[in-house]
Amino acid sequence: MSPTSISWWLYKEQAAGKLDFPRGYHYEIGGRFRAPGAGSPAAGLEDGYGASLKEDARRYYGAQISLTVRGEMIPNADSYCELDPAVKDRFGLPVLRFHWKFSDHEYRQIAHGIKTARAIIEKLGGKVLTPELPPQKAIAVGGWIIHEVGTTRMGDKPDNSVTDSYGRAWDVDNLVIADGGVFTSNAHKNPTLTIMALAWRSADQLAERMRKGEI
Numbered sequence: 462m463s464p465t466s467i468s469w470w471l472y473k474e475q476a477a478g479k480l481d482f483p484r485g486y487h488y489e490i491g492g493r494f495r496a497p498g499a500g501s502p503a504a505g506l507e508d509g510y511g512a513s514l515k516e517d518a519r520r521y522y523g524a525q526i527s528l529t530v531r532g533e534m535i536p537n538a539d540s541y542c543e544l545d546p547a548v549k550d551r552f553g554l555p556v557l558r559f560h561w562k563f564s565d566h567e568y569r570q571i572a573h574g575i576k577t578a579r580a581i582i583e584k585l586g587g588k589v590l591t592p593e594l595p596p597q598k599a600i601a602v603g604g605w606i607i608h609e610v611g612t613t614r615m616g617d618k619p620d621n622s623v624t625d626s627y628g629r630a631w632d633v634d635n636l637v638i639a640d641g642g643v644f645t646s647n648a649h650k651n652p653t654l655t656i657m658a659l660a661w662r663s664a665d666q667l668a669e670r671m672r673k674g675e676i
């Protein structure tokens with residue numbers, strides 16, 4: 462996690478059932494000098510021309526921070542992919558068709574994140590510049606965020622997963638999946654180190670099976 466972030470801190474409250482959503486989120490903090498003008502949350506705060514405009518620009522455009530909520534999405538039965546019954550690729554194979562829906566878990570989590578971020582800024586003596594949107598509008602659309610994992614999830618039984626805990630496909634004996642596909646949920650942490658650790662684990666087991674002549 463980058464040093465410009467606030468890690469999830471409410472583990473105990475969550476375990477005690479005090480929160481209305483599972484799992485956590487962190488804040489990514491932004492803040493820098495930037496040119497005045499459209500696109501900045503401070504646009505429109507400056508007043509006048511000449512010297513007073515310059516003074517306002519110095520005051521507002523170097524004094525902003527943003528807190529972005531990055532939360533864990535909980536898997537749900539409405540989010541899955543399947544073979545498209547109609548569309549085929551150029552090799553004549555069916556393409557994947559994706560279904561996607563956030564659940565109340567994510568909406569409640571984001572509502573908590575927004576409320577808390579606003580409280581942090583006010584506690585710092587700041588003024589919140591962005592309007593308070595309902596969670597359904599504030600949350601990024603599915604697929605927009607860059608840490609996409611899952612789909613060939615690992616598990617302990619063929620009826621709840623695609624691979625076993627070593628990334629080995631239940632249905633195809635010599636197929637090992639060693640990427641973000643095996644994640645069971647999209648944690649709010651960066652995925653790459655876990656992808657590499659799991660791939661290493663899978664490779665060790667594969668090498669062992671090859672030594673034993675199993676494959």
Ligand SMILES: Cc1cc2nc3c(=O)[nH]c(=O)nc-3n(C[C@H](O)[C@H](O)[C@H](O)COP(=O)(O)OP(=O)(O)OC[C@H]3O[C@@H](n4cnc5c(N)ncnc54)[C@H](O)[C@@H]3O)c2cc1C
Pocket residue numbers: 607608609639640641642651652653654656
């Ligand atoms: C801009 C950006 C910044 C990021 N920053 C971080 C970060 O700081 N820290 C972090 O931990 N993670 C970060 N991530 C996320 C991380 O890069 C991904 O989670 C990770 O690369 C996923 O690895 P993967 O092997 O599962 O998939 P990918 O790396 O996406 O690999 C999938 C591969 O499959 C290939 N492929 C797709 N379809 C087919 C097909 N039909 N046939 C054959 N090949 C196919 C693709 O070409 C690709 O090479 C970032 C991602 C982005 C986009």
